[in-house]
Amino acid sequence: MTESFDEIRPYSDNEVEDVLESLISDQELLIALGRYRMPRLSRWLPAISNHLVQANLRKALEGIQSVSELQSLVAPIVGRLVRNTITDFEIKGLERLKRDQAYLFISNHRDIAMDPALVNYALYQEGFGTSRIGIGDNLIRKPYVSKLMRLNKSFIVRRSVQGRKEKMEALLQLSNYIYSSIQQGSPVWLAQKEGRAKDGRDETDTAVLKMLHMGRRKQGWQLSESLNQLNIVPVSISYEWDPCDQMKARELASVSSGVQYTKHEDEDYMSIVKGLQGDKGGVTIHFGEPLNMSSNRAEDWSQAIDDFIHSHYKIYPNGYQAYMKLFGELPNQVNASQLKQDQELTRRLEGLSPEEQKHLLSAYAQPVCYRYEDKHKEPDAEQGVE
DSSP: OOGGGTTTSOOOHHHHHHHHHHHHTOHHHHHHHHHHHOHHHHHHOHHHHHHHHHHHHHHHHTTOOSHHHHHHHHHHHHHHHHHHHEEEEEEESGGGSOTTSOOEEEEOOOOTTHHHHHHHHHHHHTTOOOOEEEEEGGGOOSHHHHHHHHHTTEEEEOOOOOSHHHHHHHHHHHHHHHHHHHHTTOOEEEESSSSOOTTSOOOOOHHHHHHHHHHHHTTTOOHHHHHHHTTEEEEEEEESOOTTHHHHHHHHHHHHTTOOOOOOTTHHHHHHHHHHHSOOEEEEEEEOOOOOOOOOOHHHHHHHHHHHHHHHOOOOHHHHHHHHHHHSSOOTTSOGGGOOOOHHHHHHHTTOOHHHHHHHHHHHHHHHHHHTTOTTOOOOTTTOOO
16 A cells, blocks of 8 residues: 555554554553443452453453454454354355455445444455455544554545545545555445445445545546446345444434434444444345446446345344334235234334334334335324334
């Protein structure tokens, strides 16, 4: 990588030791880990807690000199998360991809940390190289978080820059970085749009595709030339249960009522923790084949990605249950035997207002709407929630 990407790129192997040493000495990180691993000791004897955390951290990271070694250390941790929070983890479609080819994986986005983590875990399990991960700078305000993410192959999407010229420069830099990564044989993961689909509407933003084209457009390329060079592979990530579903429903209900929603300072962090530790039921990661299209319309490429994601999203029984609660009936094409009553969905509705319940149910029902070409259907205002 050239120096022009230093501001956003992941750390390289020759930087790993120094960055790890700085993290081992980072008091803010030690306090955060202490509160998580030994909350009572951290509260009453913080100095001892910090010392113990630092000693354990140094021992765990001893001898780590490269990104791949660090990821090998992290892989079992992700494996435990999968075993402890997912009842059935399915990986599909990788048999159609080549292990020596770099791809740009574009997926739907439901969970801040788990989406890219599970994509990379699936790649790692099947013998593929892991991907570099695009992550918004809004999620890495703390220096130690930035270092941890960049050690794990994350690159920075600079969303907080101000001014039109500065934003265009940031987008151009990002476009060139992604293109350079693919050309140098490093796969990349990107979400299909900025932010999570809190309402369950998995739709690719054409702005993402136009950003990918920016660097090559300056050289006179057509959009199809740029995007075909990137080996774009759509990926559909399906969760049976969303650990953050109630948080999202409350936010959406607040916004829809016209009340300005202000994020709590630690809200993104809490979403990450909840998404990592919460029960997810079944999860399916379905990889498509590389798109190869002649169209120079970003809308056509967006539609192709969406078509794959929607048609390969695994609809769990609670999706049909949520649809039934919202609309009072199932799509004509759906057999009634697919409707199973699950008390877990009822439990997740508890404590929510009727408006919040509608948003939660709509998020679970949305894949059913997409599958049966009913994506714009909205619950009847008088229907209520059963």
